[in-house]
Every structure is written in C-alpha cells, then in structure tokens.
Amino acid sequence: MRRDLSSILDHILDQALSRLRAGEPIPQILADHPVEADRLRPLLEAAAQLKSLDAVEMPPVALQEAQRRRFLREAAQLRSRPVSFTLLERLIGWKNPVRRRARAMLVPVIKVLLILGLVAGAAGGTAVAADASVPGDLLYSLDLALEDLQLALIVDPATQVDLQIRRLDERMEEIAQLIERGEEVDGATVARLHHHLTVCLDLIAELDAPEVTQKIERLQATVQAQMQLLSLLEKEIGNEASRQALEQAVQLMEEVQTMLEEGLEDPATFRPHLPLPVVPPIGTPVLPTLEPSVVPTIPSVVPPIEIPVLPTLEPPPPLPTPPATPPTPIIVIPQPPRTPPVPTPGSTPEPPPVPTMPTVFPTPPGGWTHPPTPTCFPSP
C-alpha cells in the first residue's frame, strides 16, 4: 500500500515537473494538486533552482567544426578501406581467431555445456552419497545398482575377484556402521556377504594356477580381518536379531577360512573340484545356493525358507462314525497302497471336505484311505 502511494506521488511529481519545465509557475501547478501541495512545493522549488545550470559554456564554433570534419573524414576512410584484411589484421585475426560475433554464437553452446556439467556434477555427488549409504538408506539400492554396473563392465576374472573382495570389505563396513548406529543387522546383509564370498570362490577357481594362490591369500587376509572385526562388533551388539546375524556371519567366515586353508595347502585340488563358474546375479539380496557337486561348499547359514506343499487328496468316502464327534482336521501324507484298515466305531471322525487341488502323487488304485489313527503322520 505504501509502495503504491509512493508510486502515485512519483507520478504526480513527474507531471508537475514537466509543467514546471514547460514554464508554468509553481503556484498554478500546486493549485491542481491541493492534497499533495505541501509535499510537492519544496521539490518543485528545488527543481526550479536547477534552471541556473541551464547555461553551458560551449566550445568555440571553430573547434566544433573541426571535430565535425574529423568525424566525417574518419567515416570516409572507413568507407574506402580495402575489403581484404591488412597484414597486421591478419596476424591479429590468427592470434584471436574467434571473433566477437562468433563468441556470441558460442554463448548458448557454453551455457548448455555448463548445464550438462552441473547435471553431471550432481549425478556424481549422488553417486558419492549413495556409496556412503548403508542398508535401510534411501540411496542404498542405488549403491548396489552402481556396484552391479561396475562389475558388469569388468571382464578380467582376476579384477573381478579384487572387486568382489572390495565389496566384502564394504559389506563389513556397512555392518559395523549399522551396529554403531544401534540399528538392526538383518539376514539380508549377511546374505550379501555370503553372495560375495560365493562369487569370489567361483571366480578364483576360474583363474590360472599362480593366480589362484595369490587370490586365495588375499581373500584369506580379508576374511581374517573381517573375523577380527566381527569379534569386536559382537561385544557392542545389544540387539538380539543383530547378534544372530553376526553369529551367522562368523560361522560363514569360519567355514570359508577352512576352505581357503585347504586351498592353500593344495591349490591343484582346490580348482578341479569347482565347476565352471556360474556367477549368480550380483547384488541380489537373495542368498545364492551352490551346486551340490561343488566341494568347497559354503554351508548355508541363513535358515532355509520352508514352503509348505500340502498334497491334497480326493475327499475320502465318509466313514461310519458317530456324527456327534466333532470333526478333526487331518493332514494326510500319502502312503504306498496298504490294506484298508477296518473302521471301528469311534475311531476316526469324518473329516471335513477339502478343496480340490492338483494332486502331487499319483492316486493308487482303489483310492486313498485314511490311516487307522487320527494322527498327522502314519504310525510306524
């Protein structure tokens, strides 16, 4: 509001000054602005004082004429100058080949390059931030993805081993950071350790004999250092879940340590036992499983996921049991054909109808029968 009033006064003053310059007397101007008269008067009087500066001492006419002639002469020289450049201009042109107009044309290009540079810088900053992230952070997935990308770009197995060992250190560092923060170390983190170790062993098996020993020694040193670190970290853990995860990690490291010691004793036997390297997908938190034929098998310390597959059967024929007895659900494990037991009164109540599902086992001739006792498993 105050700004608007000030703008209005600026405008009124400007109009009044124009009239003053046109020769109108101040009282006549103020009469048209009675509200602002008190504020306008001193300003108009100050402006009127400026008239004393109107008179300007001009230079002699001869000098003015001389300047005019010089100006027109220089213009004529420019008009008559040769089209081609002089030798000096050529030299200057070579020294400064990018003329001002060309530089002006380059400005948008430079701007685009600057913007791209800023974007690249921001992406680099994000990558650096992601590299310092730990499980549970927003950027941790990006960190894993970048690691996968880096691994995918490497062809040499020896370099891949080195990179996997470095990843092992990073995983252990993440575990240490989680424990320092008081956060939980989950099974997925240990599974990543397991993954890197597995891939590492597979890659080492692919190497030539001299490199096998070298890489085993390096991996052994890393594992030893990590075991020491784990033993230190175990003392700081207050979380039960983290304790279990670390125990799994320690167990894993001990097993790998044993394998590596055996490998060092006889590298020749270390290699042939391993199948052709089948590198599982890198970076997946799922615990990879080794082929059963692999001798240096790492015991899976992560509890196996049990998928309950319940074979369902055709609904058995109703048994002559007393209807008063409450039905008991029975899970039946298929058995080889047996002699159907003689139903006795009060033995097995009638089971409820089970929804039909694909049969896992072939149905024996004569159909399935119930075991004689209402237990989940057949009696021996």
Place this chain on the structure above:
Amino acid sequence: MLRGEKDLLRRIRTLDEEALELVFDTYYVPIYRYAYHHLGNVQSAQDVTGEVFRRLLEAVRDGKGPCRHLQAWLYRVAHNLVVDEQRRLRHRNHLPLNTARAVAAEVDPEKEAEDRIAHQRVRTALSYLTPDQRQVIILRFLEGLSIREVSLITGKPPGAVKALQHRALNRLRHHLQAKGEM
C-alpha cells in the same frame, strides 16, 4: 528522437555520409551538454563528445553499434566516458565540477556575480547526489528528456526513474536548504 530512426540506423551501418552528418549535427550539442554538466569543464566535455562519435564509427566498423535506439546508445557511451574522465580527474586532484560559466558581454556584473554564486551552490548540491540520481536529474531537467528516454539510457524501468528523480530532488532540497538557498 529522429524520425525514421530505423532507416537512419541502417544508413549509419553503411557509413552513409548524409546520415552521419545528420547524427553529428543532431546529437553533438546534447552530448556535449551532458558531458559538461557532469564534468564542468569545456575541454573535458569536448574530448568526451569527440570520443563518443569516434566510438560510433568504431562500432559500425566492427558490426556492432546501436541496434534500435541511437540516442540512448550515444548517451550510454558518453556516460561511460564521463565516469572514466571523472576518475582520471580525481586522480589528478582536479575538482570534479568547476565554476566555468558562459559570460555574456552585456550582462550586469552585479547580477552576474549573484548568478554565479547561485550556480555554484546548485552545482555543489548536485555533486552530493548519487551517480544514478545525478544522471537522472541531468538528463531529465537539464537535457529535457522524457521519462521513457531516460529509462532507455539508464536501463532502468520508468517507475525506477521516477523514484530516483523523487529521491534526488529531496536530497537536492536538503542540501540547498542547508546552504540557505531555499
């Protein structure tokens, strides 16, 4: 403002003699007055004015120069040269504004003395303004340019020019009152 400024600019770019004569004859005195009001020195104002027109030729030669507003371009160049000249004079311990003034032979000596004193007081008060305020006052009151023309020369919006003008007059009034002129 010249008529057909666009056509004139096109002719200037081809170094047309008539166009250049027209430009010189039209703008020599205003540019000189502008320089003089700032510098208060005939020789310096004349040097600045000559340099402005020389810069115009250089700009045309280099394919640059005014694109749309010839008058604003000339005043801007003049202002830059004035600033350089003021800096140079300051280093030489020259007074920024002298008391030189045209004297007509038939003027009454007593009135002339009074006028000279008043002239000097106003000029001194003018020297207390900020450079922006002084530029606006000179262009607006001493050169009689419109708000739009001043806006084009200074590169400030018209509203800002009006505000500058208002503040400049307030400050001028304050200094003139302090000297007992009002």
